[in-house]
Amino acid sequence: MMTDKAVLERRVVAGDSSLYPVVRAHAESVKAAQSKGAISRQVKRFLITHLAEKNISIEAAAGYCCVSVRTLQRKLKEEASRYQSLVDETRYQLAAYYLKSTQLTLEQIADRVGYLETTSFYHAFKQWSGQTPSAYRQTNQPSQPLV
Numbered sequence: 001m002m003t004d005k006a007v008l009e010r011r012v013v014a015g016d017s018s019l020y021p022v023v024r025a026h027a028e029s030v031k032a033a034q035s036k037g038a039i040s041r042q043v044k045r046f047l048i049t050h051l052a053e054k055n056i057s058i059e060a061a062a063g064y065c066c067v068s069v070r071t072l073q074r075k076l077k078e079e080a081s082r083y084q085s086l087v088d089e090t091r092y093q094l095a096a097y098y099l100k101s102t103q104l105t106l107e108q109i110a111d112r113v114g115y116l117e118t119t120s121f122y123h124a125f126k127q128w129s130g131q132t133p134s135a136y137r138q139t140n141q142p143s144q145p146l147v
Helices: 005-009 017-035 038-053 058-065 069-078 083-101 106-112 118-129 133-139
Strands: none
Touching (some): 038 058, 038 069, 083 118
16 A cells, blocks of 8 residues: 555644554554564465476575575574475475365376375375375265255
8 A cells, every 4th residue: 555655744633642652552563463474474375386386496485585595594483484394384285175175186186286206295195194195085075965
């Protein structure tokens, strides 16, 4: 949102200057809440759009976020996160979604979440969920109406 600076500098005739500290504190808390996890969200957006292309290097992610690799690592550490953890988490979330909500084959899902080999995807998914992809799909199918 863009606002003319002159509008912001106008004196509010009915203003209450005693409310300024309260309003400012609220604005700062909202800003802090919005920025918390900001770099992780950016990295996840990058991963979601690039996993299928298999170009998910940390260098590519840093470029997407317009920071250096070291800055990306530092900011992720400040958010108690790591790049590889975000990669794994995003892959698992997308794979779980595809297994529950689509009829894509395991090969297609493995490809969409960035695996060259279906067996690598199979082993990773089993490690993440404790189930094979097929078992996960079977236990997470929406129930069919009896009619």
